[in-house]
Amino acid sequence: MASQEVEAEQDVTAHPGLNANGEGSRKRLTLIADRFCVFAGEKQILHDVSVIAKSGSLLAVMGPSGSGKTTFMNTVSGRMPLTSGSITVGGKPVSPRMRKSFGYVTQMDVFFPILTLRQTVEFAARVKLPDSMTEKERRARIDGVIRSLELEKCMETIIGNFMMPGLSGGEKKRANIACELLRNPDVLLLDEPTSGLDSSLAMTLIDLLRRWSIKENKIVIASIHQPSSQIFHVFDDLLLLTDGHISYSGKRSGMVDYFESIDVPFHKHWNPADFMLEIVKGSSENKHHIIEQGARFSDLGQLKSLITADSSRALLDQGAGGDGEDADEVNGYLEKQGNGSSVSLGHVNPAYEEADGKANGKADTHLEMSGPVPIEYVDDDGDERELSEVTRVKWCRQLNALTIRGFYLARSRFLSVFPIIQTLFVGLICSLLWWQITRTEEHISDIMGCIFFLTTNLSFAPLFDAIMSFHEDIMIVKHERRAGMYQIGAYYVAKMATEMPLVIVMPFITLTLVYWIAGLGTGVEYVPFVLGILVNAMACQGIGIFVGLLTDIPKANLTIAFVFMMFSLLLGGFFTTAIPVWLVWAKYLSFIRYCYHFTMLLSMRSSPNFLCATTLRSAYPSCLNGTYLNANNQTTFPSSEIIQYLPDQPLPIWANCLVLLLFLVLFRVAGYLWLRYMKKV
Numbered sequence: 001m002a003s004q005e006v007e008a009e010q011d012v013t014a015h016p017g018l019n020a021n022g023e024g025s026r027k028r029l030t031l032i033a034d035r036f037c038v039f040a041g042e043k044q045i046l047h048d049v050s051v052i053a054k055s056g057s058l059l060a061v062m063g064p065s066g067s068g069k070t071t072f073m074n075t076v077s078g079r080m081p082l083t084s085g086s087i088t089v090g091g092k093p094v095s096p097r098m099r100k101s102f103g104y105v106t107q108m109d110v111f112f113p114i115l116t117l118r119q120t121v122e123f124a125a126r127v128k129l130p131d132s133m134t135e136k137e138r139r140a141r142i143d144g145v146i147r148s149l150e151l152e153k154c155m156e157t158i159i160g161n162f163m164m165p166g167l168s169g170g171e172k173k174r175a176n177i178a179c180e181l182l183r184n185p186d187v188l189l190l191d192e193p194t195s196g197l198d199s200s201l202a203m204t205l206i207d208l209l210r211r212w213s214i215k216e217n218k219i220v221i222a223s224i225h226q227p228s229s230q231i232f233h234v235f236d237d238l239l240l241l242t243d244g245h246i247s248y249s250g251k252r253s254g255m256v257d258y259f260e261s262i263d264v265p266f267h268k269h270w271n272p273a274d275f276m277l278e279i280v281k282g283s284s285e286n287k288h289h290i291i292e293q294g295a296r297f298s299d300l301g302q303l304k305s306l307i308t309a310d311s312s313r314a315l316l317d318q319g320a321g322g323d324g325e326d327a328d329e330v331n332g333y334l335e336k337q338g339n340g341s342s343v344s345l346g347h348v349n350p351a352y353e354e355a356d357g358k359a360n361g362k363a364d365t366h367l368e369m370s371g372p373v374p375i376e377y378v379d380d381d382g383d384e385r386e387l388s389e390v391t392r393v394k395w396c397r398q399l400n401a402l403t404i405r406g407f408y409l410a411r412s413r414f415l416s417v418f419p420i421i422q423t424l425f426v427g428l429i430c431s432l433l434w435w436q437i438t439r440t441e442e443h444i445s446d447i448m449g450c451i452f453f454l455t456t457n458l459s460f461a462p463l464f465d466a467i468m469s470f471h472e473d474i475m476i477v478k479h480e481r482r483a484g485m486y487q488i489g490a491y492y493v494a495k496m497a498t499e500m501p502l503v504i505v506m507p508f509i510t511l512t513l514v515y516w517i518a519g520l521g522t523g524v525e526y527v528p529f530v531l532g533i534l535v536n537a538m539a540c541q542g543i544g545i546f547v548g549l550l551t552d553i554p555k556a557n558l559t560i561a562f563v564f565m566m567f568s569l570l571l572g573g574f575f576t577t578a579i580p581v582w583l584v585w586a587k588y589l590s591f592i593r594y595c596y597h598f599t600m601l602l603s604m605r606s607s608p609n610f611l612c613a614t615t616l617r618s619a620y621p622s623c624l625n626g627t628y629l630n631a632n633n634q635t636t637f638p639s640s641e642i643i644q645y646l647p648d649q650p651l652p653i654w655a656n657c658l659v660l661l662l663f664l665v666l667f668r669v670a671g672y673l674w675l676r677y678m679k680k681v
């Protein structure tokens with residue numbers, strides 16, 4: 001056990017930063033955003049934003065609420081288009097293919113609430129980790145990430161939501177990060193990763209991300225609204241936004257000097273992050289001045305010189321104020337706060353000084369890092385590398401992962417007592433109404449009523465059940481699809497597979513109960529009888545799936561389904577023979593009609609003769625002619641005559657069967673096409 005854990009730990013830190021050729025983690029990777037603008041409709045949200053993010057460093061995007069942080073992250077991740085400007089990585093404009101190497105932890109934690117953390121993370125690992133990884137390696141990766149994020153204790157806890165208690169906000173946030181870290185992306189974007197975390201946990205998280213970026217030589221960009229002083233000092237670079245404009249872009253250590261250089265004096269005892277937010281939120285004059293001065297950061301050439309010359313000091317020529325000073329500043333702050341021991345600077349800053357020291361060619365004098373992901377600073381060799389090639393896992397593996405998750409999701413519906421109660425209730429009512437129906441002419445309507453009930457009940461229930469099934473998933477699926485986790489076809493097929501048992505198990509029990517209780521046949525036709533109705537139930541489920549996808553408004557979909565149901569019932573020829581001639585065609589669209597006729601034909605085909613009516617004049621020629629007599633010398637007639645004299649003549653059995661199968665296939669295919677091309681999920 002212990003050796004397994006060691007192996008797991010070793011694996012997660014082994015070589016995940018390497019590309020397919022086993023090269024690349026030592027080479028530098030640079031993301032450059034060059035004067036990009038973003039509009040939402042007519043409104044400009046980001047104005048000429050330029051920033052440089054380098055591998056092995058942590059860029060923080062800061063600014064007051066509404067300053068454009070999320071828009072920045074969405075644009076870099078490719079979820080929002082940029083109107084002008086460019087974003088390049090390794091010198092190449094970022095393409096959708098390249099974005100597969102990006103990980104994006106969104107502000108909102110989008111998960112299935114009824115799944116446990118283990119199920120959620122294992123699913124993410126199945127669809128994100130390459131096919132070439134062995135199960136052991138996959139497990140080791142999961143264990144490593146979970147340990148790093150201190151989530152071991154809540155692996156069996158459900159994610160939960162406001163209705164169902166589950167993971168805490170902070171645990172959910174870390175779960176979100178865990179799912180992205182699993183794949184070890186080249187560029188990790190995090191929108192407000194510390195929201196919902198207490199200060200100690202937030203510090204640990206930022207610390208972990210910073211160390212991960214160094215260890216794996218990755219780019220980490222995190223938007224943070226209001227970091228603590230400790231966290232602020234962990235950042236390498238800063239992009240400060242004010243109303244979508246840059247107020248500052250460069251080394252974190254140069255920020256205070258910069259503001260002082262533009263006559264915005266820094267108050268010595270303030271948390272620099274608070275100070276910065278206060279000044280950009282200050283008077284409109286102040287804001288205007290800061291934005292005007294900040295425009296220089298839109299000049300990429302200028303920005304490059306700032307970054308490569310290690311801080312705006314090069315530009316501003318303002319003297320010291322680098323990391324060493326920052327450390328003193330924070331030490332002072334911590335002493336004042338009296339919490340120097342909980343997250344000590346000894347834990348944080350020396351390591352960064354060590355990293356910075358190496359980067360700046362200083363002597364390596366500081367402590368060895370310890371912790372969940374041991375740090376091992378990677379000296380880049382000066383060459384620029386490209387993003388690692390990420391290939392999506394094979395379709396069948398996606399299908400497998402989605403099917404397993406689908407069964408977990410549907411499990412509560414399988415195990416629910418409600419379908420069992422419903423089935424038993426229906427069985428009880430049916431036995432009261434149709435207990436061994438007498439095979440006489442007077443009771444033909446009872447048999448037809450029973451068959452009609454079975455077919456309509458097992459048509460409408462699956463149809464209405466299916467309408468909501470996609471609605472519950474769609475937001476999460478959209479989110480996962482944006483992250484490129486799987487193909488929509490794999491999701492759709494998995495969904496079909498996991499929903500199928502719901503229209504088979506309980507309906508099968510209902511059908512079996514009613515078939516024998518009512519005595520609908522001699523048993524010869526039992527199997528095709530049950531199969532036909534189950535195929536119909538699946539066809540109706542397909543109709544429900546299709547209708548459920550038509551709009552995003554459940555009530556609208558329910559209304560469409562209700563109208564279609566009424567159309568099928570009223571125009572199917574069940575209640576009147578007086579359908580207007582110009583509307584006769586409509587009965588062929590009635591999906592209930594085919595299943596009803598199929599089951600009627602089957603149950604009448606091989607059943608014994610019916611006794612002719614004694615209380616009224618018979619409607620059947622064989623009775624009137626006395627053609628058939630039974631052993632008791634009573635007149636009978638063959639059940640086939642019932643079909644023969646139906647006002648609405650059914651199609652042959654095979655034709656009804658064919659139409660049912662066509663319904664089954666066509667609506668499912670239509671649902672897929674709608675999902676893919678109309679809903680663009």
Ligand SMILES: Nc1ncnc2c1ncn2[C@@H]1O[C@H](COP(=O)(O)OP(=O)(O)OP(=O)(O)O)[C@@H](O)[C@H]1O
Nearest residue numbers: 040043045063064065066067068069070071072225
């Ligand atoms: N689709 C949109 N249409 C119109 N305005 C938008 C749209 N999306 C964002 N905005 C506006 O753009 C501005 C920046 O929004 P954004 O969400 O990027 O800010 P933020 O800095 O992330 O804020 P917070 O810290 O509160 O999350 C806000 O004023 C917001 O109202």
